[in-house]
Amino acid sequence: xxxxxxxxxxxxxxxxxxxxxxxxxxxxxxxxxxxxxxxxxxxxxxxxxxxxxxxxxxxxxxxxxxxxxxxxxxxxxxxxxxxxxxxxxxxxxxxxxxxxxxxxxxxxxxxxxxxxxxxxxxxxxxxxxxxxxxxxxxxxxxxxxxxxxxxxxxxxxxxxxxxxxxxxxxxxxxxxxxxxxxxxxxxxxxxxxxxxxxxxxxxxxxxxxxxxxxxxxxxxxxxxxxxxxxxxxxxxxxxxxxxxxxxxxxxxxxxxxxxxxxxxxxxxxxxxxxxxxxxxxxxxxxxxxxxxxxxxxxxxxxxxxxxxxxxxxxxxxxxxxxxxxxxxxxxxxxxxxxxxxxxxxxxxxxxxxxxxxxxxxxxxxxxxxxxxxxxxxxxxxxxxxxxxxxxxxxxxxxxx
Numbered sequence: 001x002x003x004x005x006x007x008x009x010x011x012x013x014x015x016x017x018x019x020x021x022x023x024x025x026x027x028x029x030x031x032x033x034x035x036x037x038x039x040x041x042x043x044x045x046x047x048x049x050x051x052x053x054x055x056x057x058x059x060x061x062x063x064x065x066x067x068x069x070x071x072x073x074x075x076x077x078x079x080x081x082x083x084x085x086x087x088x089x090x091x092x093x094x095x096x097x098x099x100x101x102x103x104x105x106x107x108x109x110x111x112x113x114x115x116x117x118x119x120x121x122x123x124x125x126x127x128x129x130x131x132x133x134x135x136x137x138x139x140x141x142x143x144x145x146x147x148x149x150x151x152x153x154x155x156x157x158x159x160x161x162x163x164x165x166x167x168x169x170x171x172x173x174x175x176x177x178x179x180x181x182x183x184x185x186x187x188x189x190x191x192x193x194x195x196x197x198x199x200x201x202x203x204x205x206x207x208x209x210x211x212x213x214x215x216x217x218x219x220x221x222x223x224x225x226x227x228x229x230x231x232x233x234x235x236x237x238x239x240x241x242x243x244x245x246x247x248x249x250x251x252x253x254x255x256x257x258x259x260x261x262x263x264x265x266x267x268x269x270x271x272x273x274x275x276x277x278x279x280x281x282x283x284x285x286x287x288x289x290x291x292x293x294x295x296x297x298x299x300x301x302x303x304x305x306x307x308x309x310x311x312x313x314x315x316x317x318x319x320x321x322x323x324x325x326x327x328x329x330x331x332x333x334x335x336x337x338x339x340x341x342x343x344x345x346x347x348x349x350x351x352x353x354x355x356x357x358x359x360x361x362x363x364x365x366x367x368x369x370x371x372x373x374x375x376x377x378x379x380x381x382x383x384x385x386x387x388x389x390x391x392x393x394x395x396x397x398x399x400x
Contacts, residue, residue, distance in 0.1 A: 146170025
């Protein structure tokens with residue numbers, strides 16, 4: 001049993017007003033939604049509640065309007081896309097609180113779906129203002145949070161409402177929390193983490209937390225150069241935060257103390273310019289020319305990483321191994337991702353990945369559907385990996 005209540009605990013809800021916090025912060029260009037993934041993720045929760053006869057009232061933010069109405073951040077712009085994904089009529093209220101919202105809710109029939117206007121049009125949303133929470137709560141009997149991606153914020157619609165109404169996790173929130181529990185909460189061991197990306201500076205907390213929780217930490221991307229340099233390796237013109245050498249050393253010391261293996265590249269793919277199909281070659285990591293930069297880990301390193309993945313029972317992945325956006329510096333990321341996917345499909349591995357670049361990289365490798373779970377939550381996923389308490393999750397645990 002999960003340590004929070006889910007939709008399985010919600011019975012006999014016909015006619016009940018259910019406030020559902022969802023993430024509809026989707027990309028829009030020329031008035032059209034360009035990626036409906038987030039809508040698709042919350043569709044099962046919305047439709048399940050609707051089919052059970054609940055009056056489903058959606059709460060969401062869109063952009064950063066800073067507490068005041070902004071025309072091009074109105075959720076009215078995406079109502080048709082929500083309808084299209086759900087295959088169901090979605091009514092829209094021009095306000096999240098007050099008379100427009102109350103009237104729209106009062107007009108609902110069992111099974112209806114209503115989208116309220118952007119909660120961030122009110123300053124009280126981001127400040128978790130008690131008066132604003134009370135106004136939101138007036139329109140609901142039950143609260144369901146299905147927006148893990150906003151759970152790291154203690155906002156009115158992500159945390160405050162759970163203090164006023166019976167609170168439950170939606171299906172997406174449930175799936176995310178169950179996957180994360182398998183990833184780092186109570187994982188099957190050995191646990192291997194792959195962390196890539198450009199900079200150590202953006203992931204210090206993440207690395208410090210992981211070395212205490214995993215058996216091996218594979219470091220790739222530009223951040224590997226900072227660790228190599230801290231170890232005394234000449235990295236030429238590679239992206240490197242030389243001023244963080246002491247931080248990198250401290251992370252390696254913490255890892256040694258915790259019994260976590262740090263896996264750094266043994267070879268690298270180098271080039272003299274950062275562009276697609278630039279002239280390149282593979283060199284030993286200790287033989288990087290002064291005028292060259294490492295843009296991907298080399299084949300020997302890939303084999304070592306695949307070996308760690310093969311030995312693992314759990315894999316947590318955040319960040320690419322190289323400059324995967326441009327060929328041929330995507331090879332290592334693709335090879336490691338495909339190997340992880342094979343191990344997952346054969347039942348040998350639980351694989352959990354997240355972060356914007358990671359999702360893009362796994363899509364590029366053609367394996368996004370083969371991982372156990374891929375989080376689209378961005379900041380919330382990273383804060384979870386850093387070991388931080390997520391207010392929107394903590395409050396659900398309190399309702400157990």
